[in-house]
Amino acid sequence: MNKYFWFIIILLIFSSCNEESEKPERWVDNVLLSEKDILIAISLDLNSLLSKSDLANSDQITNQNKMLINAFNSSFKSSLLGFNVDIPQKMFLVSKENDSNGAIFWVGELTNKFIFDQTVKNFFDVDDFSNSDVNTYYLKEYNLYLSFNEFNFVVGFSTDKKYVESKLKSYFNNDHYPENNAAFLSFLENTDDIGFYFSNKRINQLQNSLSKSTLGSLLNNSSVVNQIDHFGDELFTSLNFLNGKVSMNTTTYRSNNSIYNSNGVTSLFKNFVSINELVSFGFANFDLNNEKSFFSNIKVLDKKEDFIAFKFLDDEKSRSTLNGEMSFAIAAIANNQTNDPNFNKSSENFWEDDFDRNIFESDITPPFLVSLGVKEPYLLENQIKEMNKKFELGNTFLMKDYYILLKDYFLHISNKEQLLKDIYSKNKKNYSHFNYQLFQKPMYAEIDLESGLNFMQLKNLKLLYNNIFKRITFTADNDNFSILVNVKNENQNSLKSISDLILKSQLLESYL
Structure with missing residues (x-):
């Protein structure tokens, strides 16, 4: 018994010496x-x-x-x-x-x-x-x-x-x-x-x-x-x-700058995106007191000059008459406007020689409507009249290739006069596919990728949609920004869908 006792003691000492x-x-x-x-x-x-x-x-x-x-x-x-x-x-x-x-x-x-x-x-x-x-x-x-x-x-x-x-x-x-x-x-x-x-x-x-x-x-x-x-x-x-x-x-930390107001836009803005076959729509409630530089570098839709809506937002006098609320709606282009013999490019050529640099260019601008909330309509009217004396409150007016309408505390801007007329039409049907919970966010926007890639004439990216993508949803406030991309196969993990597409298109073979 004594021998076993000393054996255990020696074993414990040895183990402690070799402890990790x-x-x-x-x-x-x-x-x-x-x-x-x-x-x-x-x-x-x-x-x-x-x-x-x-x-x-x-x-x-x-x-x-x-x-x-x-x-x-x-x-x-x-x-x-x-x-x-x-x-x-x-x-x-x-x-x-x-x-x-x-x-x-x-x-x-x-x-x-x-x-x-x-x-x-x-x-x-x-x-x-x-x-x-x-x-x-x-x-x-x-x-x-x-x-x-x-x-x-x-x-x-x-x-x-x-x-x-x-x-x-x-x-x-x-x-x-x-x-x-x-x-x-x-x-x-x-x-x-x-x-x-x-x-x-x-x-x-x-x-x-x-x-x-x-x-x-x-x-x-x-x-x-x-x-x-x-x-x-x-x-x-x-x-x-x-x-x-x-x-x-995305979550932001220690931000001293307010991009958005704390709430979403008023419900009236839903009436301004009631266009048939929408490609994209969005709502935002900007804090314009902090947004001059944010808008100053934005160029959209026009290749030669800044979009007129952002000119109003960037100009201090014009911006002071706005309340920060805005919406936009982009309609699909009719099929006969996008006829292109190479549009449905076969998947065999997909990704070949990278993307053509001209693939993102199109001479066709889709029909769109931008609406801005106005807090001082008469002041804004006077400022617009300084640019063109013929402008009249409540009437559609053509200015720099865009039609504008200042009425009922809203400034509407479009490249199609009919879209402005439709705003106040009694026969208009409101768009019904909003996510009303997301509508409460300071920023909420969606892109229908099927229609969107069609009017953008992205030949290769159109194949991406045909294989996997459906819709992109954006939401934001001053602390968070989110993007949700919906994929066609809802029962399959999106990474597998993307991986299969890359393999099918032989993208890896082209680059290895």
Whole structure:
């Protein structure tokens, strides 16, 4: 009995000496939250994306390729690779202060250091720069640095090797002091198929610091970058592939700018989108006190000059007479207006030689109607008369190729006079396919992709619709922006529908 007692004591002592090091809690999160130079971060749930694409069961690939995909899926497991593939993978882009260089990193968790080490050495030609605490490999073929310890890894890429090396050392050797950042916490906690984090503030800082460089000039000339201040200091975007639809939702953080008023437009605006065969319609209730620069760069429908409705919105005097409410409606073009011998281009030529640059151009403008809410109709009347003295309140008037009608606290603008006459017609039938819950939002719009791609004459994209897409719905307020894309096959995951379309169109073969 005494011998057994001492054997147990010795075994416990030996076990304690060989006890594994304690895994650091939330190491990946703390690295990201303590990194102050992140511009963009991406979260990818690879397992979810692989499962939803369902490539192994696609009718568009050969049996041989199905075997390869099944083999890949079978080997894509944490236990076989040595790192955790069951959680979303995190990648991020950091900027180097006052420099156009930066670095891209992929950070993750190990499940088994030995297996991970062997996986890397089996697949890549590496130079070993390891020390006693951290293994560091240089993957020559891809110009990548990989550092890992017993629990975590970081892969880094940069044209500035010294910069990426210093970053990797700091991630493993320095103490982390995470910031309490709501936008980034949403990014880290998301379980979406794909998540994005954008630091508009840091992107602007980079743009300003590089204003005299080539990159800075490109950023300054980008209207998207110039408008980024309107959407807060930070953004978090989630993208999910669901059965029959693709959902994208964006939340803005620390925004000092109000784009919309807090409520939707008045119900009267429903009467202004009662056009037969609508391609698209929308409603928005803008906070015009903050919107001058937001509208100043918008060009639509007219190739030569800004659309007249946005001229009213951009002009301070005219804008002061409006209340911010607006609607638009775009009608389908008759079939005889879109006759094109190449319109129904066969799928064999789909995606060939990329998209034709002229494919988005059309000399045909669809019938449209834009309606703006007016709070000071007589002041607006006087301002319009300064442009043309013949204008009369309550009567349709032709101005710069557009018909306008100022009546009953609304300004209507159209390229078809009949649409203005129909507004107040007693025989008019109201459009009945609104989502009345979404109508309460400060911004709500829809696009019918069947009719829309038809009038836009997008030959290749028309095939996209014929295969999968139905409708796009947009909603927004000052804190959120959402896009919902409906797919024709409602019983199938949208990512599988998209994957099958890409395979059917041989897009990958054209580019490989």
